[in-house]
Every structure is written in structure tokens, then in C-alpha cells.
Amino acid sequence: xxxxxxxxxxxxxxxxxxxxxxxxxxxxxxGGTDLLSLMKENLHTPKRVVNIKNxxxxxxxxxxxxxxxxxxxxxxDELAKSHEAPRSLVEAAEYIPSPQIRHMGTVGGDxxxxxxxxxxxxxxxxxxxxDGKSLVPGGENRxxxxxxxxxxxxxxxxxxxxxxxTLGARVKLVxxxxxxxxxxxxxxxxxxxxxxxxxxxxxDEILTEIIVPNxxxxxxxxxxxxxxxxxxxxxAASVALTMSGNKVTAAKVxxxxxxxxxxxxxxxxxxxxxxxxTEATAESAGKAAVEGARPLSQNAYxxxxxxxxxxxxxxxxxxx
Amino acid sequence: MSSKKDPELPVQPKSGFSRRGFIRGVGIGSGVLGTTGxxxxxxxxxxxxxxxxxxxxxxxxxxxxxxxxxxxxxRVTLLDAMRNYLDLTGAKRVCDRxxxxxxxxxxxxxxxxxxxxxxxxAQGKKIExxxxxxxxxxxxxxxxxxxxxxxxxxxxxxxMAAHGFLREHPNPTEADVEHGLCGNLCRxxxxxxxxxxxxxAAKGMKGGSNG
Numbered sequence: 001x002x003x004x005x006x007x008x009x010x011x012x013x014x015x016x017x018x019x020x021x022x023x024x025x026x027x028x029x030x031g032g033t034d035l036l037s038l039m040k041e042n043l044h045t046p047k048r049v050v051n052i053k054n055x056x057x058x059x060x061x062x063x064x065x066x067x068x069x070x071x072x073x074x075x076x077d078e079l080a081k082s083h084e085a086p087r088s089l090v091e092a093a094e095y096i097p098s099p100q101i102r103h104m105g106t107v108g109g110d111x112x113x114x115x116x117x118x119x120x121x122x123x124x125x126x127x128x129x130x131d132g133k134s135l136v137p138g139g140e141n142r143x144x145x146x147x148x149x150x151x152x153x154x155x156x157x158x159x160x161x162x163x164x165x166t167l168g169a170r171v172k173l174v175x176x177x178x179x180x181x182x183x184x185x186x187x188x189x190x191x192x193x194x195x196x197x198x199x200x201x202x203x204d205e206i207l208t209e210i211i212v213p214n215x216x217x218x219x220x221x222x223x224x225x226x227x228x229x230x231x232x233x234x235x236a237a238s239v240a241l242t243m244s245g246n247k248v249t250a251a252k253v254x255x256x257x258x259x260x261x262x263x264x265x266x267x268x269x270x271x272x273x274x275x276x277x278t279e280a281t282a283e284s285a286g287k288a289a290v291e292g293a294r295p296l297s298q299n300a301y302x303x304x305x306x307x308x309x310x311x312x313x314x315x316x317x318x319x320x
Numbered sequence: 321m322s323s324k325k326d327p328e329l330p331v332q333p334k335s336g337f338s339r340r341g342f343i344r345g346v347g348i349g350s351g352v353l354g355t356t357g358x359x360x361x362x363x364x365x366x367x368x369x370x371x372x373x374x375x376x377x378x379x380x381x382x383x384x385x386x387x388x389x390x391x392x393x394x395r396v397t398l399l400d401a402m403r404n405y406l407d408l409t410g411a412k413r414v415c416d417r418x419x420x421x422x423x424x425x426x427x428x429x430x431x432x433x434x435x436x437x438x439x440x441x442a443q444g445k446k447i448e449x450x451x452x453x454x455x456x457x458x459x460x461x462x463x464x465x466x467x468x469x470x471x472x473x474x475x476x477x478x479x480m481a482a483h484g485f486l487r488e489h490p491n492p493t494e495a496d497v498e499h500g501l502c503g504n505l506c507r508x509x510x511x512x513x514x515x516x517x518x519x520x521a522a523k524g525m526k527g528g529s530n531g
Contacts, residue, residue: 003374006394036436098503103430229502230419
């Protein structure tokens with residue numbers, strides 16, 4: 001790890017004043033589970049680390065008029081035990097292994113963590129480009145994207161992102177110059193070139209809170225992973241259903257870990273309208289969700305996993 | 321201070337001592353606060369926020385109920401601070417990436433990876449390590465009874481993770497243990513013994529403190 005200076009601000013104003021205009025200027029330390037790994041691999045070599053854990057206003061889950069405000073410092077463990085948060089979000093948090101990571105990791109960190117793509121983590125760049133071409137389609141791509149046309153083939157690492165998109169949640173991003181609220185659906189972006197990032201977060205900004213609108217939707221998350229020990233999911237689905245009786249009037253279906261961003265499965269949402277959720281309609285929605293998938297040479301299996309994740313999330317959402 | 325190499329060990333060794341003896345001696349060094357910042361003036365600290373480093377910084381950790389002082393760079397992890405500066409070698413450095421669990425300690429009662437925690441960031445918190453447990457604590461005793469270890473390298477991490485787990489789950493089944501200790505790996509494959517040991521330890525702790 002490169003040496004850095006360390007700052008311990010007590011207020012958001014102090015903290016944003018300590019960030020720089022370039023990514024290399026400063027790193028924001030909350031749980032540190034991703035930041036320290038990136039720094040040990042020299043993938044991120046900030047001149048200054050700004051610890052935001054002493055900033056009280058970034059803590060806690062509070063209900064206010066507009067919905068639920070989840071502070072960026074809320075740990076994954078706290079979210080998993082929340083009685084306030086929607087079920088799909090609690091389930092997404094529960095899936096995150098291990099206890100140590102849940103105790104340390106924060107909701108802000110889940111959204112801001114960098115992709116787990118092994119090309120990126122080996123220092124070959126976010127897009128793994130060589131001679132103007134990505135190494136991923138012809139390389140080791142078993143955990144990579146099954147949606148999208150490149151040049152980004154990594155998958156979004158966020159476990160909470162898909163559920164937050166189905167819930168219509170927003171994130172608040174604060175810099176020394178001011179603050180802005182961004183829908184989680186547009187917080188994540190597929191970078192078009194090596195100088196771009198996978199979120200719209202700027203180097204001088206801190207993600208301070210997540211705002212989840214009040215909801216009566218039936219929600220659930222289902223995740224498929226290779227092993228129970230510390231690992232990232234192979235595919236996940238979050239759903240949020242607006243119901244009239246036992247009929248779906250509107251559905252949100254978002255897949256995780258299958259594309260560079262949480263992937264909105266519009267065709268599945270359409271397929272569910274006016275239906276009741278049964279084994280058969282859930283299966284059809286799963287099939288619709290993976291329409292247009294473009295698996296790479298080693299990851300066609302993820303198409304099946306994504307389909308099953310959608311089906312099981314839907315059945316979970318309507319279960320009493 | 322070189323910024324090329326990680327300061328896994330304190331720099332400028334004195335002569336004629338063993339490594340650990342020397343490390344212990346470093347204790348309360350001269351707390352050199354960073355006087356030259358790395359960032360240009362424009363991005364200088366906002367008023368009121370203390371910025372320290374990148375050179376060695378005097379810090380105090382509360383480990384197993386006792387305050388201990390050390391002087392280390394901000395980039396030194398809690399794990400390296402304990403092992404290389406404080407002679408607390410129970411927590412093990414294996415993956416050093418927050419994956420294997422061999423470095424598990426409790427901070428404010430919760431299991432965490434000390435390799436992925438900065439020492440400077442652990443100040444003011446209650447740190448519990450394997451060294452703070454009585455030799456015959458129920459978890460360690462149950463690990464012995466059930467062959468919960470083979471080479472033993474993962475054991476301190478498992479024992480600390482189990483202590484943290486049992487505080488929240490006083491009546492676990494083996495399946496609960498399997499899920500609750502999924503943040504620790506054992507290359508010898510002693511998981512069967514570990515699960516039985518933790519279930520037995522829970523029974524042994526009934527009605528008492530589980531340390």
C-alpha cells in the first residue's frame with residue numbers, strides 16, 4: 001500500500017473540503033472493505049484517505065415524509081436487521097457474506113465499490129482493452145456480463161443496486177460546491193471508455209444517503225451464488241410488484257451481476273402486467289427477463305441462473 | 321520514510337535484539353506528525369479537520385481492555401500493528417484481503433477482518449483478540465474436544481468469529497454455525513469439527529458470560 005495522509009473529519013463540510021478534483025487525490029474510507037483491497041493492489045493510490053465514520057449525520061435509518069432515509073454509514077448488518085426497510089432490500093443485505101463483511105461494509109460502500117472483474121483487479125483496466133479491443137470476449141469470461149454490447153463486460157458488483165432500482169430509490173451526492181440527488185437507476189452507468197467510471201459519482205463527492213420512497217409494493221430479492229463463503233453472486237433478481245387483489249398492475253424486475261449496471265428487465269415487467277403470480281407466470285417472466293441476453297464464450301449458464309432468479313424472486317414476493 | 325514498501329515492520333531497527341523484542345521496544349516512539357501534506361494547497365484541509373501522516377503517527381489502541389501505544393504510518397493495518405508492533409501474534413495474516421478470516425478480531429463486540437481495518441481507524445474502539453481469552457474458554461476447549469483444528473493456523477480467527485457469533489446466536493444449530501462462520505476458511509477442512517465445537521460451546525456457556 002502506498003503511503004497516504006489521513007484525515008478524520010467530524011462534519012460533512014469538513015469531509016468534502018478534504019476531497020480533490022481527481023480520483024487520485026483522495027479516497028473515502030467508510031467500511032474500508034473495498035478501499036483497502038484496491039489500495040493494497042495499487043489500483044487506487046490516493047494521496048489522502050478521508051475517514052467519514054465520525055460524521056454523525058451519515059448514520060442511521062430514519063423515516064421521514066418522503067420515505068426512508070438510509071445513511072451511507074449504515075452497515076450491511078444493520079440493514080439486514082432493519083424492520084423499516086423494504087423486504088427486497090433486507091434480503092439483498094442478508095445475502096451478502098460474510099458476517100465480518102456485513103459488520104464492516106456499509107450501504108454507501110456497496111453502491112460505490114469497484115467491479116470485481118478479474119481483469120480490472122489484476123490491473124488491466126476497467127475495460128481490459130488491448131490494442132483497442134477488450135480481452136474479455138475471447139478470454140476468461142465465466143463471471144462476466146450476459147447483457148450489453150461492450151466495451152464494458154464487467155458486472156456491477158452492487159448487491160443493493162437492483163433492489164434500490166425496483167424501489168425507485170435515489171442517492172444523495174454531496175460535494176463542497178453543493179449536493180444533488182440522483183435516481184439509483186441512473187447512478188450506475190456502463191462506461192464507454194477507459195477514462196470513465198461505472199457510476200456518476202465524481203471524485204469530489206461523497207454519497208451521503210439513500211432515499212427509498214414509501215411503498216406498498218410486494219418485494220423480494222433472490223440471489224444465486226457458487227458457494228456460501230465470501231463470494232460475489234453469479235446472478236440475482238429483485239422485484240417490486242404493485243398489486244390489485246392478486247393481479248399485478250405494475251412490476252419492476254431488475255437483475256444484478258449480469259451487466260455493467262443493474263439490468264432492468266422491461267420485457268418481464270410487461271409480461272407480468274394483469275397476471276397473478278403463479279409458477280407458470282413467474283417462469284414466463286423469467287424467460288422474458290433474459291430475452292436479448294448475449295452470453296460470452298464461457299457464461300451461457302448465467303442466462304439460466306438469471307431466469308431462475310427472476311422466477312424465485314417473484315414467487316418469494318407473493319408468498320405471505 | 322519510503323513510500324515504496326509497506327511498513328509491515330517498524331523502520332530503523334535498534335541493534336542486538338530479536339525482531340519481536342525490538343518491535344515491543346518501539347512502543348511509544350516520537351510521534352512524528354506529517355508536516356508536509358501530499359495534496360496541493362487548493363485541496364488543503366478544511367478548518368477543524370485534523371490531517372496526519374503520511375509519516376508515522378502516535379496512536380493508542382484499546383486491546384483486550386488495556387490501552388497500548390504505538391507509532392505507525394496511517395497505512396498500517398490493525399493486523400500488522402498487532403503482529404509486528406505489539407507482539408500480539410494470535411491473529412494471522414493469510415490472504416490479507418478480507419477473505420479468509422484468519423485475522424478475525426472483535427471490534428466493539430462484532431467480528432471484523434483486522435487485515436482490512438487501518439490501525440489508526442481502530443482507535444477509541446474496544447478491540448478483542450484471542451490473547452484476551454482465558455486459555456480454557458468454552459470455545460477453545462470445545463475446539464480441542466471436537467478436533468476443530470488440524471494445522472491450527474485458522475483457529476484463532478475461527479475462535480474469535482465463533483465468540484462474536486455466539487453473542488448474537490446463543491442457541492445455534494450446526495446449520496446456523498455453518499452460515500454464521502462463513503467468513504472463515506480452513507484449508508485442512510476441519511469444518512465438521514468446528515460446527516460441533518461451536519454448538520457444544522454454546523451449551524457450555526448457558527447462563528454465563530461467553531467472554
